[in-house]
Structures are given as C-alpha cells and as structure tokens.
Amino acid sequence: MADAQAPASPLPWLLLLLSFVTGLVDAASVLGLGKVFTANMTGNIVFLGFGVVGTPGFAIWPFLVAIAAFLIGALPAGYTGRRLSARPLRRWLTIAALVEAALLWAAAGVAAWTGSVAPQGSALYAIIALTAVAMGFRNATIRQLKVPDLTTTVLTLTITGIAADSRLAGGTGANLARRIGSVLTIFLGAAAGATMLMRYGLAAPLALAGALVLLGTLACMAHPAARDMRAG
Template sequence: MTNATAVPFDPRVPLLLLLSVTTGLVDAASVLGLGKVFTANMTGNVVFLGFAAAGTPGFKVLPFIAAIASFLVGALISGRLGKASVGQTERRWLLISAVVEAALLWAAAIVAIDFDVATQAPQARLFAIIALTGIAMGYRNGTIRQLKVADLTTTVLTMTLTGLGADSSIAGGANTNWRRRVAAVVAIFAGAALGAWLLVKMGLVAPLAIAGVLVLFGTLACAWHPATLRKVAG
C-alpha cells in the first residue's frame, strides 16, 4: 500500500549534499594550498582578516580581502541570473549555474598548474586562484540561497549543528531533518579529508579539478529528474 503521507523525492537534496563535498575539496585546496585562505567559508576569512589586521604572524590582509571581494562578486552575479531565470525551468537555471561554477573551478585548476604551494609563488597566480574559486563559491551560495532547500546551504554548518542540538529529542524537539543535517556535516567532512589527501599526494590542481567534475556531472544527474522542470519562482 502506498503511504499517502510520504514526502516526494527532491533531487536537489542529493545534489546539494554532493556540492557540500565539493565545499570541503575547495576549502582544503584554499586553506592548505593558498595560505590559510577560505574561498567557500567567509566566516573564517573575516576572523582571519581580524587576525591579520592585528598584525598576527602568518596572516596577510590582502588574500582575505581578495577572497571576500571575489565571493561577493560571485553572489552578485548569481543573484542577477536568478532574477533573470524567473519563469523559466529550474533545470535550465541549475545547468547554467553548474557550467559557470565548473568552468571557474577548472580555470583555477589550470592556473594552479605552475603554482608553488611551498613558496606561495608566483603571487599573481595566488590571487588568480583565490579570485576564481571565490567567485565560484559566491556564485554557488547565491544560487543555493534562492533554491531555499532547508538545512542544506552546502558551505556553512553552524546553523546545521545548532539545529541538530536545539531540535533534538533531548532538547524536547522533534529531531527535524536530523538525517539531512548529519549528512551535510559528513559531506563537508568527507570533502575536506579527500581534498587534503589529494593536495598532499597530487598537488593543488587535483582537488580543484575534481570539484569541478562533481559540480557539473552531479547537476546533470539531478537535471534528469522531472521535478527540475518546475518554474523558478520570483
């Protein structure tokens, strides 16, 4: 017998979990390969920028400013595209966004080919990689924000972990979306671990290139589902 109360499958959920894995890959590449700079997690950059402003050894102001500025540019572009996509199919919007993000990540991987992680040189390539990945992650965040899928931001876990605790049965809650929340934490953890391993074993290019592959082909798989034919709401 069919359960009339069953929640319809949402293909965006596995896609956003896969994108969470790519967040771990990108942040592993940026933090470990670009001198402690986050290009997906802006909270970390603001904190590190504060350290740099106070003159803390090992922290430089310009890379953090570049990452934050690039992220904002990406978010602005995604916001414009989201508004332009109103009334069109979500499938079209997602595919365009995936192509843009993957292209930026692959461009960053190409730039990283001649980049020396140990000496952080040449400096022009350092800032180019920060800019490309920052724009890609800002673009992604702007798109995900407009999708409005609960508990899956793909980059930030603070509220996810807060929800796990505050909505738990121990706290008197109903364990709302606990599986999705745990999956989001595991996904970013797995991506970070994989990204760190790839960076150590194969260099900076590998995690960036693989992140682009996952973004594009994960979105293509999601787009096959009929649910993505719904119209983008204004």
C-alpha cells in the same frame, strides 16, 4: 519550493554533493593558499581581523581578495536567479553549474601551471579570486533555493539544529538525517581534498570539484522530477 523538496526530487542529493565539493575547495584553499577560505567567508573575516593587528602569519591582502571576489561572484548569481526564477529550475542550475565548474577548472589550470602545492605571488591571488568567485556564485544561487539545512557551505546553524531541535531538547528531531548528511559530506570532502592535495598537488581537488559540480548537476537535471521544479 515544495516540488523541489518532495521525496522524489533529486535536489537534496545534489546539494549534498555540492557540500562535498565545498570540503574539496576548502581543503585546497586553506591548505594550499595560506589559511584562506574561499567557500566560507566567516573565517576570512576573523583572519582579516588577525591580520589588521599584525598577527604573524596572517597577511591582509589574501583575505581581502577572497571576500571581494566572493561578492563579485554573488552579484551576477543574484541577478541571474531573479531573472530566471519564473522559469524551470533546471535551466538556472545548469547555468550556475557551468559557471562554477569553469571557474574551478580555471583555478586548477593555474595551479597545474605553477606546479606548486602552495603557489605564491600572482598565481596565488588568481586561484583565490577564481575559486572565491565560483563559491560566491554558488552561495547566491543556493540561497535563493531556500532548501532548509542544505546551504552547502555553512554548518553552524545546521549543527545547532541537530542539538536544539532534538528530542532531548523537546523538539521533533526534524531534518536530522539531512543535517547529519550535510555535516558528513563537508567532512568527507575536506578529508578527500586534503589527501588529494598532499598526494597529487593543488590542482587535483580543484579539478575534481569542477567535474563533480557539472556532472552532478546534469545528472540531477536529467531526473524526471527536475522538469517541474521551481525556485522560491
């Protein structure tokens, strides 16, 4: 994907924006949905292990629903990405943005309808499912772009690279700015999401997340450099 990684490409900036959105969604899910991650599945696997052995405060079903919904979202994204891989990237990413934004707004609608910062029952599972499908769809899309150090959701390898590839470790320090940017945007998104949730309720960060995904992608695709971008 040489064209998409060229200096003039808007794609890295879009992926940084999506990293900020991840922070918003994680803040909403962890703080409002009972310690459930809907953007990052590693935490759910760990928490599911806690729940299986009966650890207080860790019910099994929310984590199972999040993992299953994430897989459901990733499945059509993988299919769509392969089908559109030979076509201009703007069409593929616009479809992905529309899907993600619609799901996040639907989750925000459910949250607004409940009027609770921490929904329970069917509303809880609906919001978990909607946000996890959205993030599964996004993760599968970004994975196929193959842009180094901008996965938009997972930071373990990014943080490892900051140290392991640094000049202190005998490396070149390649992609340092991009890696630090990825960490900072998720951090800032989480802080903003937590603030919005505490002040305005669960629907606010989810609604903002959907708006940023759609508007940011449309702005990226309107950039002249986006016309010739391809995946792969």
